[in-house]
Amino acid sequence: MLSVVTYGLVLALPLLFLFLKHSLSPSRQSRPLISQPEEKKSLKTIMQPPRDDLDPPKDDPFTLEHLKQFDGSDLSKPIYVSIKGIVFDVTRKSDVYGPGKSYNIFAGKDGSKGLGKSSLNLEDAVPDYSDLPENEKKVLDDWFSFFQKRYNIVGRVTDMPASVSTLSNL
Ligand code: HEM
Incomplete structure (x- = not known):
């Protein structure tokens, strides 16, 4: 047992x-x-990775009116997106910025406010981001560095609203 x-x-x-x-x-x-x-x-x-083949930034002047030509509707022209008055050439991502695509509302304009608010509403895609709270200004800055690492800078907006000024010393 x-x-x-x-x-x-x-x-x-x-x-x-x-x-x-x-x-x-x-x-x-x-x-x-x-x-x-x-x-x-x-x-x-x-998200696409940062690039190491970007050109030195250009300083060509653009008015907001002039920028409208570069919204992707004319296939013979590049597509530009401006953030805080700095104009980026996003033509190689026409799959997202081209006509009818998800982020076309940012094409051919400065839509800084909408980027800061993470908004895809047309009325938010405007250059005056001065009334954004600090956390959304930070989001906008993050988008700026995202673009800066991925797209060529082709110029700057000369007639941003007085409440916000185009960035300098890039
Ligand atoms: C359901 C909500 C969302 C989903 C699923 C989504 C998804 C994505 C994806 C998959 C990408 C990468 C696209 C690519 O590189 O081909 C992307 C990029 C991006 N998204 Fe969104 N997104 C959303 C909302 C938003 C909103 C509200 C905004 C407004 C600011 C926004 C702005 C952007 C921007 C600016 C890019 C960068 C495109 C680039 O230049 O590479 N997204 N999103």
Whole structure:
């Protein structure tokens, strides 16, 4: 009888140990399916990467009226997006800035306010971003550096509203 109990314990203890070890390992603990670093990585890969082949910034003057020609509706012309008065050539991404595409509302104009507000409403795509709260001004600055690392600067807007001035010292 004693030998049966001893035999049972000898068999059961290693099995109990293996069970506990497996159920407490990190892969078995409850956590989100996508861990934080992977999540960040996948968000990053959605956006195009920064480029290392950009031209030196140009300083050509554009009025807001002149900028309208570059909204992608004339296929023979480039597509321009201005942020805080700095004009970027986004022609190579006509798949998002071209006519009828998701971000066409920012094409051929300075839509700084809409970028800061993360808004795709036409009435927000205006150059005067002066009344944005600080957090949205920060979002706008983040978009500015996004564009600065990816698109050539072709000039600056000469008639931005007085409440906001075109950036200098790029
Ligand atoms: C459901 C909401 C949204 C989704 C799913 C979405 C998705 C995306 C994706 C997938 C890209 C990368 C596109 C590409 O590189 O081809 C992108 C880029 C971008 N998104 Fe959105 N977006 C959303 C909302 C917005 C809003 C509200 C704004 C307004 C500011 C915005 C502004 C932009 C801009 C400016 C780019 C950069 C395009 C570029 O030059 O590469 N998005 N978005």
